[in-house]
Amino acid sequence: MSASVGIVLVSHSPQLAAGLRLLVREIGTDAVPVLIAAGTGDGRIGTSSDLVRAAIQAADRGAGVLVLPDLGSAVLTTRSVLAERQRPDVVIVDAPFVEGAVAAVAAAASGADLRATARSAEEARHVRKL
Numbered sequence: 170m171s172a173s174v175g176i177v178l179v180s181h182s183p184q185l186a187a188g189l190r191l192l193v194r195e196i197g198t199d200a201v202p203v204l205i206a207a208g209t210g211d212g213r214i215g216t217s218s219d220l221v222r223a224a225i226q227a228a229d230r231g232a233g234v235l236v237l238p239d240l241g242s243a244v245l246t247t248r249s250v251l252a253e254r255q256r257p258d259v260v261i262v263d264a265p266f267v268e269g270a271v272a273a274v275a276a277a278a279s280g281a282d283l284r285a286t287a288r289s290a291e292e293a294r295h296v297r298k299l
Contacts, residue, residue, distance in 0.1 A: 174277040174286045175202040175228025178270060179221055179238040179247050183208040186239075189270055197274040204228040216246040225250070225259055233258040233283030235273055237290060239266045260287050268293035 176193075180186035186207035193203055206224035209215040221236070228234045236251070236259065238244045247261050260283065262269060269290035276289035 171280075172231040173201045174232045174273075174281065174283050175204065175225075175230055175234040176270065176273050176277060176286075177221070177224045177228050177234060177236045178203065178205045178207070178266075179216065179224075179236060179243045180205070180207040180266070181214050181216060181239060181241070181243060183212070189267060192267075193270050193274040196271060197278040201274055201277045202228045202230055203270075203274060216243045218246050218250050221247055221250045229259075233260070233286075235277075235283065235286050235290065236261045237264060237266065237269050237273065258283060262287050262290045264290040264293055268296060272296075 178186045178189055186205035190203050190205050204224040204227050206220040210217050210219060225234050236247050238247045251261060272293040273286050273290040276286040
């Protein structure tokens, strides 16, 4: 099997990101790297460009990396990191945090490429719950 798209969850809250990672790992396989970049370097609520950079590097297995931020400064921090060194194989997606992560991991686990994985995450915005 070829390398899977890596997924990075960027959140203000380490607990939120860890819980979501636990959920999506039940859906995906060990072949889908799901990394988190959450909180500050000293464990407070917030975001850290160093943690985002490290998570992207760790998630990269050769098929690209999808980065999914939760909101606000997580988006700004991610954009800042990606602007430092633009790579076509690392993309940020505008998707709901939980639903987008679930859809992305399911797509990556099925062998989807980076573009299809990103599209799956973004399309999760339109899935109705009720």
